[in-house]
């Protein structure tokens with residue numbers, strides 16, 4: 001019985017959240033997942049040889065710090081709760097996406113309500129995860 005409970009717990013915590021898939025991920029795709037995930041942003045300059053290498057380097061560094069490819073159970077620094085919190089903070093403080101991405105892609109910027117929604121969603125999720133981690 002105990003095993004069953006913990007298995008259910010694990011699968012609940014690790015399964016991609018439907019709100020994430022339906023509302024959060026579409027917002028993150030171009031702005032975040034083009035570095036921290038598998039999204040392929042089509043741009044005219046992407047194919048330029050030097051630029052292509054710079055982009056690849058950024059993606060490598062970005063993914064080594066934060067990898068969102070799996071849609072859940074993100075890879076990054078600290079616990080899952082820490083990771084969700086640092087995502088919220090990076091959006092809230094405008095630290096991410098980095099300026100060298102943001103200025104060429106001003107058209108992709110989050111509007112105020114998307115930004116507010118994302119920050120709140122990641123913070124709430126972080127708090128939930130922290131509670132789950134405490135209960136373990």
Ligand code: HEC
Pocket residue numbers: 028030031032033034035036058059061062065066086087090091096097098100101
């Ligand atoms: C142009 C590529 C690029 C894009 C787009 C990008 N990032 Fe990053 N990100 C990086 C790089 C490179 C690092 C590692 C170096 C650093 O921390 O500045 C990083 C680090 C991070 C970290 C590490 C922890 C921290 O807070 O320092 C978080 C969280 C993060 N990014 C979140 C995001 C989110 C959320 C978005 C979308 C709103 C985003 N990033 C978009 C390149 C990118």
